Amino acid sequence: MFWQKDIELMPPEQLRELQTTRLRRSVAQAKKSPFYAKALAGVEPQSLNSPEDVRSLPFTVKKDMREHFPYGFLAVPRSQVVRLHASSGTTGTPTAILHSKADLRSWANLMARGLYMTGVRPSDVFQNLTGYGLFSGGLGMHYAAERLGTMVIPAGAGNSRRQILLMRQMGTTVMHIIPSYALRLAGAFAEQGLDPSTDSKLKIAIIGAEPHSEQTRKRVEELFGVKAYNNYGLSELNGPGVAIECPEQNGLHLWEDAFLLEVLDPVTMEPVEPGQVGELVLTTLERRAMPLIRYRTRDLAALLPGECACGRTHRRLSRIVGRSDDMFIIKGVNVYPMQVESVLMDFKAIGGQYLIVLENKGEADAMTVRAELSPEAAGLSQKERDGLARALAKALRDELLVTPAVEILPPGGLPMSQGKAERVQDRRNFS
Numbered sequence: 001m002f003w004q005k006d007i008e009l010m011p012p013e014q015l016r017e018l019q020t021t022r023l024r025r026s027v028a029q030a031k032k033s034p035f036y037a038k039a040l041a042g043v044e045p046q047s048l049n050s051p052e053d054v055r056s057l058p059f060t061v062k063k064d065m066r067e068h069f070p071y072g073f074l075a076v077p078r079s080q081v082v083r084l085h086a087s088s089g090t091t092g093t094p095t096a097i098l099h100s101k102a103d104l105r106s107w108a109n110l111m112a113r114g115l116y117m118t119g120v121r122p123s124d125v126f127q128n129l130t131g132y133g134l135f136s137g138g139l140g141m142h143y144a145a146e147r148l149g150t151m152v153i154p155a156g157a158g159n160s161r162r163q164i165l166l167m168r169q170m171g172t173t174v175m176h177i178i179p180s181y182a183l184r185l186a187g188a189f190a191e192q193g194l195d196p197s198t199d200s201k202l203k204i205a206i207i208g209a210e211p212h213s214e215q216t217r218k219r220v221e222e223l224f225g226v227k228a229y230n231n232y233g234l235s236e237l238n239g240p241g242v243a244i245e246c247p248e249q250n251g252l253h254l255w256e257d258a259f260l261l262e263v264l265d266p267v268t269m270e271p272v273e274p275g276q277v278g279e280l281v282l283t284t285l286e287r288r289a290m291p292l293i294r295y296r297t298r299d300l301a302a303l304l305p306g307e308c309a310c311g312r313t314h315r316r317l318s319r320i321v322g323r324s325d326d327m328f329i330i331k332g333v334n335v336y337p338m339q340v341e342s343v344l345m346d347f348k349a350i351g352g353q354y355l356i357v358l359e360n361k362g363e364a365d366a367m368t369v370r371a372e373l374s375p376e377a378a379g380l381s382q383k384e385r386d387g388l389a390r391a392l393a394k395a396l397r398d399e400l401l402v403t404p405a406v407e408i409l410p411p412g413g414l415p416m417s418q419g420k421a422e423r424v425q426d427r428r429n430f431s
């Protein structure tokens with residue numbers, strides 16, 4: 001049942017003591033880097049006496065990492081660095097995340113712990129359908145699955161025909177996949193007259209790397225006949241494996257021996273109550289090459305109150321409800337793309353892909369939701385499509401309090417992305 005029983009079931013008080021010891025060590029280590037030598041000047045690691053004492057330290061933001069690219073956060077000699085990853089931002093200077101051998105070992109172990117928790121075993125065949133390269137999803141998951149002892153198929157992202165062939169030939173039982181791609185892949189099975197729930201041996205899907213709704217998870221589970229486990233992470237904090245669901249599927253256990261979590265009001269930066277949504281702020285407790293102190297992730301989620309029936313003491317996060325920088329304002333209303341997705345996924349005739357387009361139209365801003373039909377609904381008549389568009393517009397208005405225009409597209413009608421799906425195009429000119 002457990003990969004590291006003593007750590008996974010560690011009593012909360014003991015876990016806090018471990019965190020305090022590791023926080024001191026992490027701060028001392030961080031101070032060896034040029035950035036933190038300045039930012040933490042005057043901070044005495046031994047004066048930190050509880051996990052809450054982290055609040056006396058300054059935040060780290062992505063901009064700091066950009067400005068100190070590539071080696072400003074490095075806390076070990078360059079010769080000890082064995083791997084570079086980068087975060088997925090598409091604009092501006094990238095951020096470099098540097099790992100030592102020990103860092104990679106500890107990351108692989110953490111993610112292996114998560115995989116084991118979902119039921120992955122050495123007897124499984126593990127197909128990794130995420131991109132290999134600077135993106136941390138591919139290699140990060142690859143080494144974790146190897147560490148666990150499963151046979152890994154390093155398929156990478158895209159090329160659905162080959163993915164399906166590999167799955168069927170090799171008897172793949174576990175897939176690691178970005179949820180928007182999982183829905184496309186189900187469509188590719190259907191195009192070949194195959195049903196992924198019966199024409200594959202899949203039983204587990206590990207999904208993550210992009211926000212997705214509960215409805216999307218359910219869809220992946222139904223289409224593929226699997227249990228789909230939500231896995232959260234970001235490159236700055238290693239990558240996959242920061243928090244992941246157990247078989248209870250009631251929140252994501254955040255590995256608190258490796259990360260110190262704060263959930264803060266993004267405006268006041270004060271802690272919010274358990275159950276309330278706030279920004280996740282994380283401090284690494286194990287990283288040597290590049291420790292990060294109070295990193296503002298911009299991801300929004302709630303810390304869930306109560307204990308988990310699985311017995312693990314590491315506290316649970318809700319799914320990510322959005323990013324503070326994802327939210328857009330239209331006609332004065334705050335909207336998160338995830339709200340739109342939840343509505344769309346309640347309609348069986350709608351497939352997994354959608355795009356929200358924001359434009360200036362005359363005096364006011366206009367919002368258009370473009371949604372693809374599911375392969376099964378591809379044959380709907382124009383009249384039926386119009387009816388569907390009207391029903392969608394109404395359901396979206398009820399959820400968002402603004403009425404968008406809705407365009408229904410055939411399956412495959414939106415541009416395909418190799419990695420994370422693009423969900424919002426803001427073409428507005430604010431000048």
Ligand code: DLL
Pocket residue numbers: 086087088130135136137138207208209210211212230231232233234235236239240241297299319320323
């Ligand atoms: O996406 C790491 C990863 C790879 C996680 C594979 C899980 C699986 P980045 O490219 O740096 O790293 O993007 C990190 O993606 O801040 C979130 O906004 C979003 N994200 C990641 N996992 C989830 C998830 C990887 N399960 C950014 N749910 C994060 C919602 C997620 N959003």
